[in-house]
Amino acid sequence: MAHPQKIIIDTDPGQDDAVAILLALASPEDIEVLGITCVAGNVPLALTQKNARIVCELAGRPDMKVFAGCDAPLQRRLVTAEHVHGKTGLDGPVMQDPVMPLAQGHAVDFIIETLRREPEGSVTLVPIGPLTNIAAVFLKAPDVVARVGRIVLMGGAYFEVGNITPAAEFNIYVDPEAAQIVFRSGVPLVVMPLDVTHKALTTAARVQAFRDMGTEVGRMVAEWTDFFERFDMEKYGSQGAPLHDPCTIAWLIRPDLFSGRDINVEIETKGEFTIGMTVADWWRVSGRATNALFIRDIDADGFYGLLNERLARL
Ligand code: BDR
Ligand code: CA
DSSP states (O other), X not given: XXXXXXXXXXXXXXXXXXXXXXXXXXXXXXXXXXEEEEOSSSSOHHHHHXXXXXXXXXXXXXXXXXXXXXXXXSSSOOOOOHHHHXXXXXXXXXXXXXXXOOOSSXXXXXXHHHHHHSOTTOEEEEEXXXXXXXXXXXXXXXXXXXXXXXXXXXXXXXXXXXXXXXXXXXXXXXXXXXXXXXXXXXXXXXXXXXXXXXXXXXXXHHHHHHHHTOSHHHHHHHHHHHHHHHHXXXXXXXXXXXXXXXXXXXXXHOGGGEEEEEEOEEEOSSOSSXXXXXXXXXXXXXXXXXXXXXXXEEOHHHXXXXXHXXXXXX
């Protein structure tokens, strides 16, 4: 892969989204963030676009272009996750409102214009929230689909089953019709499902390492994780919280930390109990064409080592 890789992060911050954005902005030798596009998900759009700007300012990047996108799924009513992320979406530390402005224009138009302007195949999309904005891009401008280099997304679950319903992971569940468009688009996909993100757990020692950085970023990340992990520890009895979304950025920097399989993944949009399920043909029994690299394992120590090394720069 050419370095630095040009990416657009499509996000609904979210504490783990915030860490993903920080990891990308801390890694200019590997990643050039062309812009950040926001979508409704963990909390409504008015909060996700504000939160993304808070994170950019924290990273010392008030120049970053942050766009607001779709405020509701393509066909359904928005489902949010304040029960996980808190009322603001970034509960934990005390935060100031951002000073940097929101970029002019709609996120969907920014993505379309960027894909038309940049060389074909050179831009990676990194969606770490519901897939509404990306599907809206493909519906509005079918010509840009073939110009996307690849999509590296957080979403779905198979062996680990669902977190928002017994069958579905949150990002896919919120907008399954959008997910179906993306999974059937023909763009090469790298998928970080709960199967892998639930192996990227914070532990007391890992959170302490963030705190020990002695920086504002280290303190904020530790306080975000402290807040975020109480939910998973109660629910799963786990030792910490899964840092879901940073797995996407870590894969772009260090794909050797991950392993998975090239398989077919379909999105359930009609099931009685299974709306939003990612039907992952891990055992290759369906005969359906491969459309995704579905990740299942991670070197968690390597992942946290990378996070520490990079976030300490900010
Ligand atoms: C996903 O949903 C959100 O709550 C997180 O930010 C992550 O993107 C995990 O299911
Ligand atoms: Ca997210």
